[in-house]
Amino acid sequence: MLRERLRTVGVRAACSLASSGILPARLFFTVVLLFLKLLTHTALRLPQHRLRLRSQQSPQSGLGESRFLGHLLRTVEQACRMTEQLYTVASDSETTGEDKSQMSFPDVAIGIDIGTSNCSVAVWTGHQVELLKNTRNQKGMRSYVMFKDDTLSAGVTGGATQEHGHEERDILSGSAIFNMKRLIGRMDTDEVVQASKNLPFLVQTLGIGVRPFIAALVNNMWRSTTPEEVLAIFLLELKALVEMHLKHPVRNAVLTIPVAFSRFQQTRIERACAMAGLHVLRLMPEPTSIALLYAQQQQQLLHDNMGSGIEKIALIFNMGAGYCDAAVTATAGGVSQIRALSGSTVGGEDILQNVMHHLLPDFDSLYAGQTMDRIKSIGLLRMATQDVIHKLATQEHVEINVDLGGGHKVSKILGRGEFEKVNQAIFEKCEGIIKQCLADAKLTPEDINDVILVGGCSKIPKIRSVVLGLCKKDDSYGGIDPLEAAVSGAALEGAIASGVTDPSGSLDLLTIQATPMNLGIRADGGNFAAIIPRNTAVPARRDMMFTTTHDNQTEALIAVYEGEGKQAEENHLLGYFKITDITAAAKGTVEINVCMDIDATNVLRVFAGVVKPQGQAIPPFIEVRMPTLDDGHGWCGQALAKMFGSTLDLAAVPKKLHP
Amino acid sequence: MASFASTVAPGGCVAGVRRCSIRVSAAMAVAPPPPATARTHYEVLGVGAAASRGEIKAAYRRLAREVHPDASVSGGGVAGGEDFIRLHAAYATLADPDERARYDRAMAGPAAMLRRAPAPSFRRRTWETDQCW
Numbered sequence: 001m002l003r004e005r006l007r008t009v010g011v012r013a014a015c016s017l018a019s020s021g022i023l024p025a026r027l028f029f030t031v032v033l034l035f036l037k038l039l040t041h042t043a044l045r046l047p048q049h050r051l052r053l054r055s056q057q058s059p060q061s062g063l064g065e066s067r068f069l070g071h072l073l074r075t076v077e078q079a080c081r082m083t084e085q086l087y088t089v090a091s092d093s094e095t096t097g098e099d100k101s102q103m104s105f106p107d108v109a110i111g112i113d114i115g116t117s118n119c120s121v122a123v124w125t126g127h128q129v130e131l132l133k134n135t136r137n138q139k140g141m142r143s144y145v146m147f148k149d150d151t152l153s154a155g156v157t158g159g160a161t162q163e164h165g166h167e168e169r170d171i172l173s174g175s176a177i178f179n180m181k182r183l184i185g186r187m188d189t190d191e192v193v194q195a196s197k198n199l200p201f202l203v204q205t206l207g208i209g210v211r212p213f214i215a216a217l218v219n220n221m222w223r224s225t226t227p228e229e230v231l232a233i234f235l236l237e238l239k240a241l242v243e244m245h246l247k248h249p250v251r252n253a254v255l256t257i258p259v260a261f262s263r264f265q266q267t268r269i270e271r272a273c274a275m276a277g278l279h280v281l282r283l284m285p286e287p288t289s290i291a292l293l294y295a296q297q298q299q300q301l302l303h304d305n306m307g308s309g310i311e312k313i314a315l316i317f318n319m320g321a322g323y324c325d326a327a328v329t330a331t332a333g334g335v336s337q338i339r340a341l342s343g344s345t346v347g348g349e350d351i352l353q354n355v356m357h358h359l360l361p362d363f364d365s366l367y368a369g370q371t372m373d374r375i376k377s378i379g380l381l382r383m384a385t386q387d388v389i390h391k392l393a394t395q396e397h398v399e400i401n402v403d404l405g406g407g408h409k410v411s412k413i414l415g416r417g418e419f420e421k422v423n424q425a426i427f428e429k430c431e432g433i434i435k436q437c438l439a440d441a442k443l444t445p446e447d448i449n450d451v452i453l454v455g456g457c458s459k460i461p462k463i464r465s466v467v468l469g470l471c472k473k474d475d476s477y478g479g480i481d482p483l484e485a486a487v488s489g490a491a492l493e494g495a496i497a498s499g500v501t502d503p504s505g506s507l508d509l510l511t512i513q514a515t516p517m518n519l520g521i522r523a524d525g526g527n528f529a530a531i532i533p534r535n536t537a538v539p540a541r542r543d544m545m546f547t548t549t550h551d552n553q554t555e556a557l558i559a560v561y562e563g564e565g566k567q568a569e570e571n572h573l574l575g576y577f578k579i580t581d582i583t584a585a586a587k588g589t590v591e592i593n594v595c596m597d598i599d600a601t602n603v604l605r606v607f608a609g610v611v612k613p614q615g616q617a618i619p620p621f622i623e624v625r626m627p628t629l630d631d632g633h634g635w636c637g638q639a640l641a642k643m644f645g646s647t648l649d650l651a652a653v654p655k656k657l658h659p
Numbered sequence: 660m661a662s663f664a665s666t667v668a669p670g671g672c673v674a675g676v677r678r679c680s681i682r683v684s685a686a687m688a689v690a691p692p693p694p695a696t697a698r699t700h701y702e703v704l705g706v707g708a709a710a711s712r713g714e715i716k717a718a719y720r721r722l723a724r725e726v727h728p729d730a731s732v733s734g735g736g737v738a739g740g741e742d743f744i745r746l747h748a749a750y751a752t753l754a755d756p757d758e759r760a761r762y763d764r765a766m767a768g769p770a771a772m773l774r775r776a777p778a779p780s781f782r783r784r785t786w787e788t789d790q791c792w
Contacts, residue, residue: 312714320716335720510730512723512747537747539728539740600740601729 003149030110041557086414098264100362108240108498109252109281111289111490114231114269116181116322116349119143120487121156121238124495127502129488132245140483141238144171144178145230147216147223157239157523168386172379174200174217174372177230178350181258182322184272185265188212190543192345193352196366199380200375209635217375228272235276237564244276253492254282256289256486258323259343259516263562263604280653281497283602285516289317289489290454290480292511294329295336296492297479300506302333313443314337314450314477316469317434318486319457321348326433328441328448333503338514340440340535342433346426348389348457355385358422359410366408377404384410392419420462427466434470440535445470450477454485461624519547519596519604522559522568523652531596534564538602545611547645552584556592557648558608559640573637575628578648579608592650593617593623596605682700691758700749707764712754 015032096565111122111129118140122131129138134156142155155171155178179196186193193212196203202222203215208216214230215222242250261283271281294314311332315575318325325343329336330588357363360381367374384402393533397415404410420427438445453476457463463653468476481488496507514537523546532542548556556579563571582590609621629636701708704718724730726742752758 332716333720335723510724510727512727537751541741541744 009352010200015034044475050107056305062659071577076454098278107251108500109116109254109486110504110511111237111288111492111494112235112255113487113490114181114234114255115143115320115456116179116347117237117320118483119234120484121242122484122487122491123242124491124507124651126507127504131484131487132242134241140172142167142178144176145182145233145235146170147218148175148177149219152233154234154237156234156241158399159303168383172200172375172382174202174375177201177214177216177225177227179233179322180227180230182345182349183212184231185262185268186212195350197586198353198364198378200379202370204266209246209638228268228275229270229403231272232275235273235278237275237499239278251279252281252498253278254490254497255280256281256282256286256490257343259287259325259327259341260345261285261287262517263571263574264406264629267627282493283523284322284490284493285325285327285341285343286318286323286455286486287325287341288329288513289487289493289512290318290452290485291327291331291336291338291489292492292509293480293485293489294332294452294477295331295451295509295511296506298331299334299509303505304590305322312449314452315434315437315448315471316452316454317430317458317463318455319347319430320455320465321389323347323459324433324455324457325432326437328437328443334508335512336512336538337441337512338535340437341514341516342437343516344429344433346429350391350426351423351457351460352382352385353600354422354426355389355414355419359385359412359414360404360408367559373406377406377408382411387448389419391462392416393461396520397516401446416461422463427462430463430466431470431535434467438470445472448473452477452480452485454480454482456483459480515598517539517562518564518571519598520544521559521594521606521650522557522561523650525646525649526567526569526570528561528563528568529652532598533593538598539600541595541597543593543607546592546594547653548582548585548586548590548592549587549649549651551587552586553648554582554584555580555591555648556582556650557640557644558604558606558650560624569637574604574623574626575606575631576636576640577624577628579609579610579622582610588620590652700753703745703749703754710723710753712756715750715753719746719754722746 047331062154072646108124113120114604119142120131120140120209122129124130125269134141136157136380144155146153146155150318170176170373179199179444182192183203188211189209191206193203197205198612201217202213202215204215211226213224214226215224217223239250255273257266260268260575266283266627269283273280291314294316298312311330313328315332316327316329322345324346325341327341329341330339331337360366363381367378380402381404388398388400395416397413399413400410402410403405448471451468451471451473453464453467459482492507492509493511495502496509500507502508514535515532516534518530518534519532520528523529529544531544532540536542546556557576558579559568559576560572560574561568561571565571579592582592591611591613593607593609593611597605597607599605604626605623606626607621608624609617609619611617668705693732701710704710704715704722706714708719710718723743723746728740728743752762
């Protein structure tokens with residue numbers, strides 16, 4: 001039934017767009033494709049719904065279902081509007097900016113910072129960036145979606161709870177899904193997913209490289225969902241909040257993402273946004289949005305005749321609940337250059353887990369299985385631990401007394417030294433990230449003018465001392481709010497990317513972005529040949545020569561990866577394609593050119609084709625937009641290896657060295 | 660196929676056919692001076708051969724504002740960032756003392772045969788595939 005309804009909505013919308021002339025034929029295809037995608041997405045969950053309805057003929061549950069379907073339908077309708085909107089954007093940019101000023105309403109992209117734990121949204125109001133508050137007067141809203149009886153509610157409005165004190169307890173009841181930023185676009189073999197298994201909601205893994213099964217507890221039943229869907233519901237509420245404030249519809253958004261996000265994860269974020277009716281104008285690595293804010297402040301100083309106008313170099317360290325990243329930016333005259341980026345999946349969540357295991361050493365054995373008692377006990381321990389970590393930022397010792405039920409109690413005094421020892425591996429990882437960033441930027445600590453510390457974990461004294469110590473500084477840069485910087489930078493970028501100009505020149509800024517990870521292909525056996533190395537300025541285009549590894553090899557497999565590993569399999573597989581019809585020849589004589597291109601909007605395209613030795617390219621070539629993989633990339637690389645072995649392998653042709 | 664005449668390494672850039680008529684050979688920092696590219700790194704940056712590092716940086720920043728696709732001031736450079744890629748390659752080579760020395764040596768060798776490359780071709784837009792799913 002749902003499927004039929006979806007199909008009707010989809011096709012009707014597509015047809016009406018086509019017939020009204022808004023939608024040319026080739027876009028009609030896209031719309032249909034879009035709905036097919038949405039259908040397959042919803043179809044996956046259908047059997048469960050039917051099953052549940054049959055097995056439990058409770059009117060309540062039925063009500064919940066219909067409410068849920070309503071949500072999905074709204075999503076589809078939103079997505080439909082979004083397709084129409086994409087077309088408008090297309091025609092906009094093809095007229096190269098001249099008539100961009102004739103906008104019917106101020107269509108400035110909003111800035112969104114979806115954090116693992118907290119989320120905030122900001123807009124450019126015409127002369128400055130303003131963070132929006134929700135109905136409970138919060139700028140930072142908890143990132144979660146509550147699945148309760150017949151309602152779905154996100155943390156934007158405070159979920160089902162009106163009293164703030166109860167919010168955290170409700171989030172940990174098993175009915176709420178949170179930490180979606182850690183789960184999105186990850187496979188069940190991923191250690192981050194494995195570590196998420198002691199969260200109060202259900203994270204089930206099969207360990208075969210497919211997406212994990214995620215479910216929330218509703219009326220004693222696990223109801224399945226996906227991180228994309230949870231994020232989309234959250235974004236829908238966020239969008240409604242912004243529209244209420246601005247009193248006009250919002251379409252475009254700039255979102256911040258961790259440096260460690262793979263391109264595949266980025267497509268998942270884009271998908272969640274599309275489901276919520278938002279068009280992603282840019283996905284900004286978090287530290288680069290802070291770099292933009294810093295550049296603006298430096299430019300302001302110059303206008304006020306307080307700056308010197310010489311190049312200033314800042315190291316930005318950002319650590320939130322789910323990720324941590326660093327960047328080195330060089331800024332002068334409103335132009336900032338991202339010199340280096342590095343990131344990792346360690347964050348406050350890992351610190352929390354470490355401390356929980358430290359407080360209750362037999363944590364895992366005590367709480368195996370997903371029983372109601374376990375969920376309640378873990379929730380209590382989690383809240384107590386969070387409280388301890390916050391207090392340790394200002395106190396040397398904190399006393400914990402918590403009754404977990406079932407005869408388990410935790411009574412302990414935790415000192416700061418002990419806390420730092422428990423989390424030593426995490427602090428070492430932070431050190432590694434900063435060292436790598438400085439080395440990649442070819443800078444010494446003495447070259448750094450300012451150290452900017454942001455994110456929730458930047459309040460932890462040890463983190464501050466590690467970062468400042470490595471940069472040989474006594475104090476960090478003071479002009480930036482650690483919790484509001486990322487979203488403010490995103491809103492600034494939103495205004496700049498929407499073509500807004502400010503008479504005072506405060507938007508006259510340019511950021512030259514850099515690639516956070518190596519991009520390359522598999523070659524020379526299982527090795528990874530990086531074609532665009534990390535920290536290359538964007539837009540970028542690089543190419544490399546490859547050759548065949550067998551005599552009379554007529555086909556070659558181009559498997560595109562992204563990451564830091566020397567072996568291809570250690571990296572994220574983005575996609576693959578074959579070059580066929582290679583002229584039969586002795587191995588090592590044919591030359592195959594692989595070119596990678598990243599444009600200013602961060603779209604990656606891979607070109608490949610055979611070239612003649614004297615330099616003439618032989619058409620046709622192949623152009624592939626990456627990533628092409630939609631799912632299951634955990635086992636795809638292995639499947640390719642199993643199917644083809646080394647028969648379609650390539651070898652890199654070493655660059656000729658010149659005197 | 661005039662574009663492929665401008666290649667340095669044995670072989671051409673396959674992307675050239677669709678996207679770039681000028682092979683950005685200078686993108687490879689270790690590459691020798693492109694004998695057939697239109698301009699030298701110094702000409703791209705508009706600085707003299709004796710320019711200081713500071714002058715090179717300043718020129719890079721000034722020109723980036725003109726040719727970077729994100730630069731809001733003008734209509735930007737050529738779509739696809741061809742101009743910016745060329746500018747950045749010039750800057751990356753000249754801002755590094757070692758690579759600048761290597762470049763200068765290579766330039767002094769075989770006299771650079773300057774030939775004007777054809778204007779960059781129109782960049783094809785593929786809206787179907789440009790949408791993210």
